[in-house]
Amino acid sequence: MSSQFDRIFEIAEKNEIDPVCGMSVNPDQPSGGSHLHEGTIYYFCANSCRIKFSESPVYFLENFGKHGH
Numbered sequence: 067m068s069s070q071f072d073r074i075f076e077i078a079e080k081n082e083i084d085p086v087c088g089m090s091v092n093p094d095q096p097s098g099g100s101h102l103h104e105g106t107i108y109y110f111c112a113n114s115c116r117i118k119f120s121e122s123p124v125y126f127l128e129n130f131g132k133h134g135h
């Protein structure tokens with residue numbers, strides 16, 4: 067049981083979450099590139115996500131992490 071959790075944790079550690087669509091992105095090879103906002107680099111699954119984020123980063127960051135409610 068613990069090994070399964072370890073594996074999930076390992077995957078989560080290696081990947082960044084695209085704040086626009088919530089997909090996990092490999093920060094070594096982000097399909098949509100990256101964007102620096104207030105000292106934090108965000109990674110994107112697609113160029114369209116990166117463009118949306120760059121147009122209104124505050125909107126996506128405010129909604130990011132509010133899932134489930």
Ligand SMILES: [Zn+2]
Binds near residue numbers: 084088110111
């Ligand atoms: Zn995306």
